[in-house]
Ligand SMILES: CC(C)[C@H](C(=O)O)[C@@H](O)C(=O)O
């Protein structure tokens with residue numbers, strides 16, 4: 066098991082250290098190699114995904130990423146922005162299937178800005194297509210037209226791209242509550258019209274899964290109104306970017322949410338759903354649980370080590386039940402801890 | 416004052432009847448003409464915006480629209496779908512500036528799915544560009560490429576389109592709390608990069624307005640986490656579609672929210688933010704207040720009749736304070752009324 070570790074920027078190195086400690090404690094035969102990706106790589110080499118890192122991510126079975134980005138690089142040209150490293154890994158490795166769970170832990174129910182009766186027990190899985198759509202579509206540019214600047218991008222999907230992510234989502238729904246909601250904007254976009262057609266064509270292959278369709282604007286509303294109506298949501302790259310962040314925030318504890326980005330052979334990149342939080346970087350305050358849970362997802366999805374994944378997830382449940390809280394999820398009366406102490410608590414619970 | 420009334424589909428005719436009663440009670444010199452737009456027009460003529468309706472909307476000073484659409488027409492080809500009528504009016508009349516307030520009435524605080532301390536007093540204005548972006552971008556199609564179906568659309572903005580909506584938004588912020596947040600996806604899209612550049616170029620013209628920028632995924636999160644951080648939000652057509660519906664739903668009472676779509680000379684189309692609710696159509700249950708408040712917006716924006724607009728708005732406040740509620744905003748202990756009775760109550764309060 067070759068694992069590429071990419072701590073990245075901001076709080077990335079701190080939270081990654083804890084995830085690696087947890088993985089090592091499992092005593093599995095793992096090799097770790099560290100790669101520079103993101104702003105740190107830009108600083109070192111001028112490239113957010115330098116040659117050496119490209120090689121490491123290509124050769125690994127799985128990549129565990131901390132977080133990339135920060136205001137420091139905001140003014141950089143596109144190719145020298147930290148996120149470009151991420152986007153290039155997704156595309157180069159063909160990581161088309163992005164899994165983003167939005168789960169509300171009972172112990173953290175208060176953290177949500179929504180009323181408890183609306184969100185308690187929330188457990189949504191968003192399956193986002195990750196290598197197509199307007200993110201990578203050509204042509205794209207800023208040009209001069211009719212004497213003024215003109216910016217344009219191209220949204221597109223082929224039927225095979227849609228079918229591929231559709232199948233992944235149907236399979237995921239099959240393992241859960243068997244309800245799949247496909248989100249598009251078919252009343253305006255041709256791309257979405259094809260998306261919906263292909264989803265409907267797949268339906269007969271999964272008679273045990275109930276497929277529904279929702280327009281993206283309505284989905285953004287329904288996530289606020291009654292999020293528990295959803296089981297699995299499948300959508301394109303752009304809509305998935307927006308809806309998965311909205312869904313994550315419904316829990317109020319984005320510091321708890323892992324994610325996985327997989328290719329056709331279960332090779333994957335795993336990362337927390339939260340950002341690099343430069344404001345608290347280096348202070349030992351960051352919540353490492355989303356990264357630790359991302360490591361668990363890696364064991365499950367790439368290495369089929371369900372039992373070990375479950376052990377980590379149970380340990381995280383246990384530290385929450387015991388009252389350990391980093392600042393982002395702290396409530397008066399509970400045990401406020403820093404990044405390392407939270408790692409210690411998870412290790413103890415393992 | 417020539418007003419084109421387009422009741423549309425579903426609950427449209429019922430709620431429109433109440434808005435027209437309210438307008439007539441003001442005893443202003445108004446001429447009303449009725450136009451068929453949407454599904455009703457498709458049924459009658461095969462076209463959601465037939466010639467006669469095109470003429471009426473073009474010749475009017477303002478258009479008051481009920482709601483269009485419904486499952487009945489969902490399988491129709493694009494050009495025969497009710498929404499096409501709406502989209503064509505927006506484009507034909509150059510109604511590029513869409514104002515969507517998300518206001519939580521104190522009396523309806525309970526209707527929100529968010530905690531009262533998060534949403535009480537919420538008052539956001541979303542300014543959405545309405546005639547550009549991927550909604551109208553060419554080229555667009557579903558084609559066969561490499562032996563399979565391939566769907567594509569084009570997102571684009573020119574600097575003058577961005578400047579035009581930017582100015583409208585800065586002016587709106589100036590009349591409110593002087594904070595403008597521009598939402599884009601500049602870390603991925605060239606179109607957004609130009610959007611942000613142009614917004615930054617406008618900034619010096621409005622030294623009294625504080626401009627900030629936010630990525631669309633983060634905006635979708637922040638609306639859930641802490642919506643009161645926003646005063647005015649300006650964004651493109653596609654992101655605005657999603658975010659304005661999310662913001663509206665934060666109030667829990669979308670049956671209360673009006674909207675305006677204006678051209679450069681304050682000619683406008685006014686409509687409730689909610690849909691045509693076919694499930695309750697014809698039953699006299701629908702909430703007419705969003706349409707009545709849309710009529711108030713029309714008086715203010717197109718006809719500069721601030722005082723009359725305020726009279727309607729005060730009347731709506733009063734009926735809420737008196738406890739009148741349609742089913743969508745009903746709470747036990749208050750006075751449950753139907754569409755016409757709600758109209759009666761507003762007329763009495765006028
Ligand atoms: C950093 C950015 C390019 C990225 C995206 O838009 O996909 C992020 O928002 C995400 O969702 O992983």
Ligand SMILES: CC(C)[C@H](C(=O)O)[C@@H](O)C(=O)O
Nearest residue numbers: 252253282498499501502656
């Ligand atoms: C009906 C539809 C075409 C429309 C849009 O997407 O603009 C609607 O959702 C809106 O927001 O007014």
